[in-house]
Amino acid sequence: MNSVGIDLHRKRSHIAALDEAGMQLLSRRIVNDPQTFLALLEGLGECRIALEATYGWEWLADVLQDAGYELHLAHPMRTKAIASARVKTDAVDARTLAHLLRADLLPEAYIAPRELRDLRDLLRHRVALTRMRSALKNRVSAILAKNGIQRPYSDLFGPAGTRFLAELELREGPRRRLDSTLALIADFTREIDATSREIDARAKDDPYVEVLCQIRGVGRYIAMLVIAEVGDITRFPNARRLCSWAGLTPTVRSSDGKARLGHISSRIDLAGWAGVM
Secondary structure, three states: OEEEEEEOOOOEEEEEEEOOOOOEEEEEEEEOOHHHHHHHHHOOOOEEEEEEOOOOOHHHHHHHHHOOOEEEEEOHHHHHHHOOOOOOOHHHHHHHHHHHHHOOOOOEOOOOOHHHHHHHHHHHHHHHHHHHHHHHHHHHHHHHHHOOOOOOOOOOOOHHHHHHHHHOOOOHHHHHHHHHHHHHHHHHHHHHHHHHHHHHHHHHOOHHHHHHOOOOOOOHHHHHHHHHHHOOHHHOOOHHHHHHHOOOOEEEEEEOOEEEEEEEOOOOOOOOOOOOO
């Protein structure tokens, strides 16, 4: 079976193909068009494909999997550690992915199912909306501070605080900016509420949510975040591996028989523990 490596970029990508003996069959730069990819791969016959987990890889993964190709997602950090070279070009990167795949040395990342990726996007969308709304609320506080106005309420955006902001007398310029910011906050709140209702509807159908909600401090939203990010729990052989993947284990520095534990790594491993060579 031939091995194919794809160095994916936003507009154009490089494809390299090797046969079972390691001879190069193809090295070509193409535009990022689904039909162009499929037409080129069709001429290579039976093959398996290595694609690096870089920015925007999901659309190409869907195209290749829907077409029936055997897809392997390369872990970018570990691939870089293995295949570092003095000469680095798109053609070299694509050929390196193909070589690692052919030799069964490719460090692989977990390819989450499309439904799970959609859930992640939904949850992350709510996170993004909440952060943008928080930034706008900070703008309101800044407007008050610039005009020497003290906050009379701890919750400036509760019912009493909202009335205070609506009735606050300011000069024309600051008043206009305050009204604009409050209108944007109301828009974000509406979208956050709509997204939250969609998340709640999906949480009702997931049996794991009720189990996770038994943990103190975990509600439906946090439970759905855990489910979406962890994915298939069976890819972790035990709880220690899950904690290590989630970045909850301490860093270790060991030398000359002495070991020192540091802070937790706080870095999620793209690969999980299944499929890592």
